[in-house]
Amino acid sequence: MSINPADSQIFGTLYGTDEIRALFSDNAHLQFMLDVEAALARAESKLALVPASVADAIGRAARVENLRLDYIADSTRRVGYPVVALVKELGRIAGDEAARYIHLGATTQDILDTALVLQLRAAFAIVRRDLIALARALADRAAKFRDTPIAGRTHLQHAVPTTFGLKCAVWASPLLNHLERLDQAAPRILVVQLGGAAGTLAALGADGPAVVEAFARELALGVPIQPWHVQRDGFAEAAALLGLICGSLSKFALDITLLMQTEVGEVSEPHEEGRGGSSTMPQKRNPIASEYIIGAARAVHALVPVMLEAMIADHERATGPWQSESLAIPQCVALTAGALAQARSIAEGMTVDTERMRRNLELSGGLIMAEAIATALAARIGRAAAEAAVARACNRSIAEGVPLATTLRSDPELRPHLPDAEIDRLTDPSLYLGSAGVFVDRLVARVAALG
Template identity: 45%
Template sequence: MTSAFDSQLFKNVFGTPDMRKIFGDTGYLERVVATETALARAQAQVGLIPVDAAAAITDRADASQIDLERLRISTENVGYPILDIVEQISAQVGEMGGFVHWGATTQDIMDTATVLQIKDGIDLISYQLDQVRDVLRRQAAEHAETVTAGRTHLQHALPVTFGYRCAVWLSALDRHAERLQQVRQRALKVQFGGAAGTLASLGDRGLDVRQALASELGLGEPEITWHVARDGFVEVVGLLAMIGGSLGKAAYDVTMMASSEFAEVAEPFVEGRGASSTMPQKRNPVSSEIMLAAAKLLRDRHSSMLDAMLQDFERATGPWHVEWVALPEAFLLAGSALSQAFVAFDGLVVDADRMRKNLDATGGLIVAERVMMELAEHVGRQESHHIVYAASQRAIEEGKRLAEVLVDEPRVSEVFDAQEVDQLTDPASYLGTARTMIDRVVTPSADHS
């Protein structure tokens, strides 16, 4: 093992087979060859190379026949893989091989191949994200009335529902789904500029070639060569980091709710999953823990990509190499986090009774705000605050329910009878507009999408 990403033990903890297929060596070489063959077809369209040459390059260039050991040695020596790839596929093509890589430079091919990887990676991330969103949409709807303690600073604040909490998680992922669609327009653009970006080697046909190449590959055409303006790649990784952060927030909530003291939820049971080597009773929230780790690691990859934006003049001296590590790993981490999120949320065990028990642990104090606001209509806001504050302190000190103390308070009992006090201190009756907001997220209308 050299890292968790290629470890036989950990690689599917910090990645998925589908994402690894896109960003692995084979996937990369396939997209490099796809770029070279598309370039030949584009140049034939505008009359720069013979049509027969483009046909031969397209038919005979084969990524699966590239000698990987030879390529490894060459890459270590040259610093880039493209030179030897061009030599190998030129040999495959035969007499027309001299037209491979016509007027291109190494970074044109590498960047465009990476854009093709990103395109497929975004498609996979979008699919996984939709799966997780569907699960959370179901959980939010099913638990729209499952009352639980809303917590601020890890203290009981006001009652909410578990469905509301799920809908908050979902709302962030919905926005990320929208961002994924938007980023395609900015980041999925072909890179083709020649040695310094000006396409000088192709004379007045350079822009025609670039347009045709973009069309061949199904990518956007940039207004100007972007090989030292890396904002598109950085935006993609930043979005992956945000997706990881949103999943990490949900995972943090789940790990807290799954603790023995709360015991409000549990990740789905699978024999042996989350087991301890020494404590037989343990059922650790493994998926949530992996999501939390991925969120932290994704932040670092985004930071690296931001650093790699600082490129000198028309060809960078080093920052580009940072991307070769950070970008693929970001996709692996995001894919892993989404995979784990689907497992955790799809089969999440929700204990509504325990939620209610925890809600009642503070004896009605969680709705002290409601009592204060209702009483304020009769005695004024400040006076009401003093009354309810004193009653709350007494309830804590004497170990009584808030309702018991309130009915003994003359300034309260002269306004509300015991039944009304019980109603005021029922958490289930103080949920504000939680249900309306859940509905807006679960089934968004045109006005609230």
Template identity: 40%
Template sequence: MSAYVIDSALFRDQFSTAATRSIFSDEQTVQKWLDVEAALARVQARLGIIPQHAADEIQAKARVELIDLAELKQEMDRTSHPIVPLLRAMKKVCDGDTGEFIHWGATTQDIVDTGTVLQVKEALEQIESNYRRAHAHVIALAERHRDQTMAGRSHGQQALPITFGFKAAVWAAEIGRNLERLRQMKERVLVGQFSGAVGTLAALGGQGIEVQEALFKELDLACPEICWHVARDGMAELACVLAICTSTAGKIAHEVYSLQKTETAELEEPFTMGKVGSSTMPHKRNPPACEGIVAISRVVRSTVALGLEGMMAEHERDKIVLQTEREFISRLCCMADAAFAKLAYVTAGLTVRGNNMERNLSVQKGLLLSEAVMMKLGDHLGRQEAHELVYEICMDVFEQGGTFKDGLLANPTIARHLKPEDIDRMLDPQAYTGAAGLFVDRVVASHRGATT
């Protein structure tokens, strides 16, 4: 039985991926705790703190398949504690008295935090892989459609001509910055925790820092300057950065969603026979993948508040923090990965309808090029006076009908300064995309190598 979408057999693949679900499964959570305990024992044996034979036995038995998870769950409920029942279970499976040397000098939060960081590390590898796939597809779109003219829009209205390659290049540059954010974040997030009861490592005497440094070298994690039991800025940053990354995915998906509307029909997410858009309208070809990405991005953004709440920890230890993070970190990573996997799917198979883009350039009967006319006329009248004159002509076209060209040709002031052939040239959308192509070239050259 499941009560949440990530665990639902029906809905889980819409909100997560099998890879990230596996990383945060109960089995892998317990295994990561055991991995930390085993690494700690190995390090302490090398330093002469515990017997080598005890470390060898702990290493051999630190396998989740040797733990009865149903019994572990019962004991966790009975004790209201996550790690003590595990230590007792490990002691049972270890030979002789070797189980007495598990968890030497550690505290529960050391194991839980470091286990979580190990899970986050694996999840980020998966997340980044899918995001890079999407990045590569978007770069390819920008290059392929470098010169495909379409209407640029502002405030939901047609504004000036751009190219679809330019639009895709803006997406690519933003994803590239987000990949850099992910990279930079790791040095602050992928940090182990081994600090003892209140962070001073007092239980290990003079060897505490030596054990700590060796432990995180063993686990391939960064060593903290000082304990972060109640300094949760790293997990808050994880939430914020993944929210930024998924918001970019959501923005791109919503743009595809918007440009797939029937009246526009410039883009379409991948479609295969068998997909159904409606139980009652057989003709519908909806954008479900894009809708899913947008929905996930909203859920992930809402998680930022929980990440920041986790920073409000009290004194030297605060279990409320762990309870909060236990709920949102797995959800955050699972949903982010799902968003990026869906984005990679959409961008890999995106249909770009160039004919419809060109058709839509003439929807406003030439008004899309009002700036071009205004700037040319400004050479003769001054920019402000030219704006007023072109504005009046445009508004007349809106209200009375006709074309922008007809309105220009009928105006005596325009006729004194612009020839009909000049007006024809200025009303060519392909001739007024500015440096769009050069910006595409710049982005493609800058980002192509970053996708590998």
């Protein structure tokens, strides 16, 4: 087992995805840093601070396969950062003339921060894609089961009927909010960092702001008001957003886990031979995907405070807090991507037992319809009297172990107000679904509008 299971050959598919592991691999991270250095050289060449031929040479050299990784690793152990060795390696490859211009006006944190921004941009695109795919899968389920009654549960007790379609819509709706949050956060987070030694860009003289703008254009990133090397709210927001996404995924996973209980049995995760099995109980089909979603969410939620703490930076270069970001951000991204993959597999392949839903609605002998009966009675005998009468009838049904309809028919005070036909109608869960269908239709339309 590796230190982080998301990187493990054995556990990796449970906690992350190959796509995200590749995005945050050593080679990918070094390539992003090289891309930043090459973009800086191109930007400065357009302002005549670096010869165009030199910028071209730096661009050609800026390939991770050209680097001596053992040299960079050894230097990083001594220096504390890989950028010093990376700049030397880039100079060695690009040639002596180019080496004079590489990293002009920049400092280590500029390269590390902007490279991480590039990684986050790629990660956001992946997360956005997977949120849309999950929302579509759940919307499809919502439409299919739009009018399928299921017991609505509050405090884990039967409350009133709802529909399975609405449950699916409720799982999907926050995903749309998260897509909006990603789009709204991008202009704040996806911006270049270039501040030089202490955020003044003094080494570039009067050209500093122009270099930042040209640098941002080269990388297709935003331009900040000023360097943000000691204002870490952007990265903290990214982690918090991932935490929100995981919170919504874990609500979905918890509901699936509860619906899979033997005593409930209304929904189950997709099954394949051996999936969710036990080493000693061959009958088991555990909610394994849901369990890993919840586990990932708890880990991301534990890492968000690390990112909030990293905002407490001293003066013009923090002594420690920002170094903790590299511990938290890749894990937040990997675990969120893994949770999304697990959630999508559930949404697309879940087994839905509508017959079990119907039988479970009948478990309480009609007690789940108490609100419907009290509401109908309130128009005839007043709300307080209706609620008291229905409560009395419910208590009697529970004590005698008989259906609520039977109790209502034998209650002399209620008989004048509740004919048999109306009792039959008021105790039918399929006739007390409120606006569930309307809410489902709204969600399905919103998801369809995603394109």
